[in-house]
Amino acid sequence: xxxxxxxxxxxxxxxxxxxxxxxxxxxxxxxxxxxxxxxxxxxxxxxxxxxxxxxxxxxxxxxxxxxxxxxxxxxxxxxxxxxxxxxxxxxxxxxxxxxxxxxxxxxxxxxxxxxxxxxxxxxxxxxxxxxxxxxxxxxxxxxxxxxxxxxxxxxxxxxxxxxxxxxxxxxxxxxxxxxxxxxxxxxxxxxxxxxxxxxxxxxxxxxxxxxxxxxxxxxxxxxxxxxxxxxxxxxxxxxxxxxxxxxxxxxxxxxxxxxxxxxxxxxxxxxxxxxxxxxxxxxxxxxxxxxxxxxxxxxxxxxxxxxxxxxxxxxxxxxxxxxxxxxxxxxxxxxxxxxxxxxxxxxxxxxxxxxxxxxxxxxxxxxxxxxxxxxxxxxxxxxxxxxxxxxxxxxxxxxxxxxxxxxxxxxxxxxxxxxxxxxxxxxxxxxxxxxxxxxxxxxxxxxxxxxxxxxxxxxxxxxxxxxxxxxxxxxxxxxxxxxxxxxxxxxxxxxxxxxxxxxxxxxxxxxxxxxxxxxxxxxxxxxxxxx
Amino acid sequence: xxxxxxxxxxxxxxxxxxxxxxxxxxxxxxxxxxxxxxxxxxxxxxxxxxxxxxxxxxxxxxxxxxxxxxxxxxxxxxxxxxxxxxxxxxxxxxxxxxxxxxxxxxxxxxxxxxxxxxxxxxxxxxxxxxxxxxxxxxxxxxxxxxxxxxxxxxxxxxxxxxxxxxxxxxxxxxxxxxxxxxxxxxxxxxxxxxxxxxxxxxxxxxxxxxxxxxxxxxxxxxxxxxxxxxxxxxxxxxxxxxxxxxxxxxxxxxxxxxxxxxxxxxxxxxxxxxxxxxxxxxxxxxxxxxxxxxxxxxxxxxxxxxxxxxxxxxxxxxxxxxxxxx
Numbered sequence: 001x002x003x004x005x006x007x008x009x010x011x012x013x014x015x016x017x018x019x020x021x022x023x024x025x026x027x028x029x030x031x032x033x034x035x036x037x038x039x040x041x042x043x044x045x046x047x048x049x050x051x052x053x054x055x056x057x058x059x060x061x062x063x064x065x066x067x068x069x070x071x072x073x074x075x076x077x078x079x080x081x082x083x084x085x086x087x088x089x090x091x092x093x094x095x096x097x098x099x100x101x102x103x104x105x106x107x108x109x110x111x112x113x114x115x116x117x118x119x120x121x122x123x124x125x126x127x128x129x130x131x132x133x134x135x136x137x138x139x140x141x142x143x144x145x146x147x148x149x150x151x152x153x154x155x156x157x158x159x160x161x162x163x164x165x166x167x168x169x170x171x172x173x174x175x176x177x178x179x180x181x182x183x184x185x186x187x188x189x190x191x192x193x194x195x196x197x198x199x200x201x202x203x204x205x206x207x208x209x210x211x212x213x214x215x216x217x218x219x220x221x222x223x224x225x226x227x228x229x230x231x232x233x234x235x236x237x238x239x240x241x242x243x244x245x246x247x248x249x250x251x252x253x254x255x256x257x258x259x260x261x262x263x264x265x266x267x268x269x270x271x272x273x274x275x276x277x278x279x280x281x282x283x284x285x286x287x288x289x290x291x292x293x294x295x296x297x298x299x300x301x302x303x304x305x306x307x308x309x310x311x312x313x314x315x316x317x318x319x320x321x322x323x324x325x326x327x328x329x330x331x332x333x334x335x336x337x338x339x340x341x342x343x344x345x346x347x348x349x350x351x352x353x354x355x356x357x358x359x360x361x362x363x364x365x366x367x368x369x370x371x372x373x374x375x376x377x378x379x380x381x382x383x384x385x386x387x388x389x390x391x392x393x394x395x396x397x398x399x400x401x402x403x404x405x406x407x408x409x410x411x412x413x414x415x416x417x418x419x420x421x422x423x424x425x426x427x428x429x430x431x432x433x434x435x436x437x438x439x440x441x442x443x444x445x446x447x448x449x450x451x452x453x454x455x456x457x458x459x460x461x462x463x464x465x466x467x468x469x470x471x472x473x474x475x476x477x478x479x480x481x482x483x484x485x486x487x488x489x490x491x492x493x494x495x496x497x498x499x500x501x502x503x504x505x506x507x508x509x510x511x512x513x514x515x516x517x518x519x520x521x522x523x524x525x526x527x528x529x530x531x
Numbered sequence: 532x533x534x535x536x537x538x539x540x541x542x543x544x545x546x547x548x549x550x551x552x553x554x555x556x557x558x559x560x561x562x563x564x565x566x567x568x569x570x571x572x573x574x575x576x577x578x579x580x581x582x583x584x585x586x587x588x589x590x591x592x593x594x595x596x597x598x599x600x601x602x603x604x605x606x607x608x609x610x611x612x613x614x615x616x617x618x619x620x621x622x623x624x625x626x627x628x629x630x631x632x633x634x635x636x637x638x639x640x641x642x643x644x645x646x647x648x649x650x651x652x653x654x655x656x657x658x659x660x661x662x663x664x665x666x667x668x669x670x671x672x673x674x675x676x677x678x679x680x681x682x683x684x685x686x687x688x689x690x691x692x693x694x695x696x697x698x699x700x701x702x703x704x705x706x707x708x709x710x711x712x713x714x715x716x717x718x719x720x721x722x723x724x725x726x727x728x729x730x731x732x733x734x735x736x737x738x739x740x741x742x743x744x745x746x747x748x749x750x751x752x753x754x755x756x757x758x759x760x761x762x763x764x765x766x767x768x769x770x771x772x773x774x775x776x777x778x779x780x781x782x783x784x785x786x787x788x789x790x791x792x793x794x795x796x797x798x799x800x801x802x803x804x805x806x807x808x809x810x811x812x813x814x815x816x817x818x819x820x821x822x823x824x825x826x827x828x829x830x831x832x833x834x835x836x837x838x839x840x841x842x843x844x845x846x847x848x849x850x851x852x853x854x855x856x857x
Contacts, residue, residue, distance in 0.1 A: 027692065027693055029692040034814075035814075037604045037605055038604075038605055038606070045559070045560075045561060045563070046561075133606050134576075134606045136559075136573065136576075138559065138560070141569065142560075142563055142565070213695070214695070214697075214698075216615075216698050216806065217612065217615050217616060217806060217811075218616065218806035218807075218810060218811060219619075219688065219689060219804070219806035220688070220690075220692065222695060238695075240692040240693075242687075242688055242692050242804070243804060243806070244687055244688075244804040245801055245804060245810070246801055246802055246804070248671055249671070249674065249686060249687050249802055249803070249804065252671075252674050252675065252678060252679050252686045252687075253686040253687060255679050256678050256679050256682065256685070256686050258685060258686050258687075258688075258691075258692070259692070409552070410551075410552050410553050411553070411558065412552070412553040412554045412555070412557040412558045412819060413552045413553060413554075413557075415557045415558075415560070415561070415562070415564070416554060416557045419564045419565075428562060429562070430562055443563065449564075451564075451566070451567070452563070452564035452565065452566060453562060453563050453564045
């Protein structure tokens with residue numbers, strides 16, 4: 001017992017020693033969930049990496065208005081589109097300053113050379129920087145930019161023209177994405193001459209509101225405010241990411257005042273957080289969809305009646321209650337309601353096991369059949385517990401005579417096998433990248449995506465034609481009409497059971513002001529203040 | 532013996548990580564998926580398209596040329612990543628071991644001397660509890676009590692986020708002393724307290740139990756009775772005559788536990804957001820970052836071998852009868 005007393009005494013003495021503390025510049029601490037893969041957003045696809053790179057340190061030609069999916073001028077003040085939709089002319093903003101670092105003091109403002117460097121590096125295999133740091137530009141390739149841009153022309157220092165091979169309506173939304181963050185060409189030249197080109201990716205120079213000061217792997221990332229930022233310096237002088245992988249520990253740190261904002265709370269902690277007077281709990285519908293896809297190439301799922309019957313047999317409300325613990329909304333369309341062109345007139349299949357059984361009999365399966373449900377082994381914003389969800393669906397289908405076996409694999413194996421179409425039905429989902437309906441409908445349900453992200457392997461020409469037409473039309477009203485029609489066809493054909501759009505929660509200390517939830521799931525600290 | 536052990540280690544780590552299903556390229560692509568052509572290109576770039584035996588050959592060849600490869604994810608040299616993270620693991624292991632020894636050794640000695648007393652039963656009971664405690668739960672409990680409820684210690688990390696110092700050596704206590712910023716050293720010490728206690732709990736329990744049983748054995752021996760009969764003071768009998776002989780098994784246990792701490796502080800590192808090698812290796816396994824897993828495990832196992840070598844040499848220092856003669 002004496003030992004315990006001494007131990008307590010030791011803690012007490014140390015605590016007293018530390019009472020007080022010195023005055024510091026205004027600092028905001030974000031308890032982030034993991035380490036970034038790197039600091040060049042063009043190489044990676046994870047939100048954790050974008051949170052530390054593109055969001056604090058960079059700007060793009062086009063930006064998303066914070067808290068919305070609307071595109072607004074960024075480093076390009078304005079742009080014009082040629083009548084054939086194949087030429088985009090960007091007029092660049094003047095007087096934009098790059099970061100000044102220990103090893104680099106910019107001698108000029110941002111101009112067309114920086115835009116050319118950023119895009120040419122990704123698309124031109126002979127560019128001196130193309131292979132630096134491994135050179136995998138996954139987003140640039142998977143968004144189809146590599147096959148879309150014919151060339152990029154510098155008209156003058158502040159005018160850049162993108163020539164496309166074909167019209168592409170989502171182009172503006174695409175270049176507002178993280179991978180299109182503008183790097184300093186001057187810094188790149190300097191590093192190349194110094195023989196350390198990889199410094200451009202490890203210790204990058206951008207135009208964003210914060211400059212990277214220090215990264216201690218798996219521990220801490222420190223930024224300082226970029227005082228000459230073109231939209232005005234951020235109210236917070238220092239921004240610190242304290243990497244804290246465990247959600248319970250993040251919550252403990254928030255309560256103890258060791259961090260101001262935390263991402264990804266445990267659903268079980270939400271009720272307690274809401275009651276805590278020191279904590280503000282913000283929430284927003286996530287830009288995502290969780291679904292169950294039928295492998296429409298396999299029998300009996302090639303039969304639309306079977307797909308409709310299985311849709312009707314699932315009690316979605318029970319899933320929202322049990323799996324999302326209320327932090328989700330029933331999905332009826334493949335795109336979330338926050339995306340323009342969401343068709344609210346579409347009627348979802350009602351939960352009706354009797355009608356479902358009848359429809360199944362009409363389809364030629366009066367006694368049901370046997371199948372499988374693949375459940376993901378990982379937690380995702382669109383599906384916090386796939387196993388539990390699969391069990392609920394299994395029980396629902398059992399009521400109409402469909403016996404389902406739950407199957408799961410290690411995550412990479414799951415992705416690979418499902419991409420190859422080994423499943424009969426599977427649970428998966430999607431979080432949007434750029435707020436354009438094309439980013440959901442085309443990526444997940446087009447004929448071209450069969451063998452990639454189209455896990456339903458559903459290639460339905462009338463639907464696909466609408467997507468193709470919408471992709472080459474720049475008139476938003478016309479595109480809206482086409483996508484609304486596509487959603488009606490989708491519902492009739494039922495290649496998926498659309499299950500839920502999750503709600504995203506952001507707990508923060510009450511002294512944090514002006515934080516806006518980013519619909520893309522990111523964490524943006526420009527404009528945030530501590531009172 | 533070192534060369535075959537080393538080859539065995541490389542073979543085992545290589546085989547184990549490649550036997551685990553999974554594909555780093557698939558994980559990079561995620562839900563979006565990747566075309567078979569692009570998939571093949573990326574695998575070729577990583578050298579994963581070659582037969583396993585060739586990959587293994589290349590791996591061993593590179594090791595003998597002092598090259599552990601580059602991480603698939605961060606593209607940084609594995610050795611450099613290890614060196615960045617290892618000081619944190621070493622610092623934490625060192626203080627956890629100090630905590631375990633300074634409490635475990637006296638507790639074991641007193642328990643053996645006062646055999647059957649209330650103290651003895653308490654030490655035995657507590658050490659059993661400590662040994663069986665799930666670390667994750669224990670860590671969270673300590674955080675909730677000392678950090679959230681009492682507010683005495685910080686929740687996690689190595690230094691308050693408000694201090695900005697350069698990590699020159701990676702040992703936070705040294706770095707904070709070097710930086711002349713007021714309060715940083717104390718902040719680093721405070722951050723070390725809870726993780727050291729949590730990580731040191733199991734070794735503490737093992738050391739206490741081992742010291743007690745080794746001492747009990749020695750205390751019944753003839754030479755101890757003789758020493759007592761000679762009229763030596765009880766403390767001299769216990770501390771000089773008995774303890775020295777009882778220390779051999781205790782040192783063995785300390786050596787083994789140090790190895791465990793260096794390699795396996797994964798849970799403590801995760802709870803306390805401690806940037807060490809255990810957490811790094813687990814994350815690398817999850818991401819199927821083959822070079823990082825292989826290199827990391829190889830370096831750690833080499834260190835464990837070194838620690839055990841050190842322990843073998845300590846035997847001779849403690850007990851002159853065990854000196855290595857030709």
